[in-house]
Amino acid sequence: xxxxxxxxxxxxPAFDVVGGKWKAVILWELNAGxxxxxxxxxxxxxxxxxxxxxxxxxxxxxxxxxREVFSQVPPRVDYALTSWxxxxxxxxxxxxxxxxxxxxxxxxxxxxxx
Numbered sequence: 001x002x003x004x005x006x007x008x009x010x011x012x013p014a015f016d017v018v019g020g021k022w023k024a025v026i027l028w029e030l031n032a033g034x035x036x037x038x039x040x041x042x043x044x045x046x047x048x049x050x051x052x053x054x055x056x057x058x059x060x061x062x063x064x065x066x067r068e069v070f071s072q073v074p075p076r077v078d079y080a081l082t083s084w085x086x087x088x089x090x091x092x093x094x095x096x097x098x099x100x101x102x103x104x105x106x107x108x109x110x111x112x113x114x
Contacts, residue, residue, distance in 0.1 A: 017062045017088075022047050022055045024092055027081065030065060031089050034080040064088060 007013055018024050022044060029035060029043045041052055056079060059065045064085035070076040081089065103109035 014088075014091075017059075017064060018092075020055070022051060023059060024095075026052070026055055026059065027064065027085055027089055028092060028096065030079060030081045030085065034068070034078040037077050037079070040079060059085070 018027065025044050025047075026040065029040060035043070037052075037056075040056075041047065041049060044052060047055075056065065056067070060067050063082055066080050066082055068078045068080070070078070100109060
C-alpha cells in the first residue's frame with residue numbers, strides 16, 4: 001500500500017496510485033477481464049517490457065490489480081482488476097470519453113479528420 005501521508009483532498013491519493021504515463025491505460029485494458037502478460041504488452045502500445053512489469057508491480061502493491069500464476073507449461077500469468085481497480089476504472093470512464101473527444105478535435109485520434 002501507499003506510504004501514509006496527509007492529503008488536502010481526494011485527488012492526491014487518486015493520482016498517487018494512477019499517476020504516470022501507463023497505469024491508467026493498463027487499468028483500462030483490464031476492464032473486460034483477466035489478461036495475460038503478452039496480450040497486455042500488445043494492447044498497451046509503446047510500453048517497454050521493463051516498464052510494464054514495473055507498473056504492474058506498483059498496481060498490485062496498491063491493491064488495484066491481482067496477479068495469478070498458473071502452474072503449467074508454458075508459464076501463464078493473468079492480471080485482473082480488484083474491486084478497487086474496478087471502481088477506479090468506473091471513475092476513469094468519463095476521463096476516457098473526454099480524452100477521446102479532445103484527441104479527435106485535435107486530430108490525434110485514429111480516424112480523426114486532419
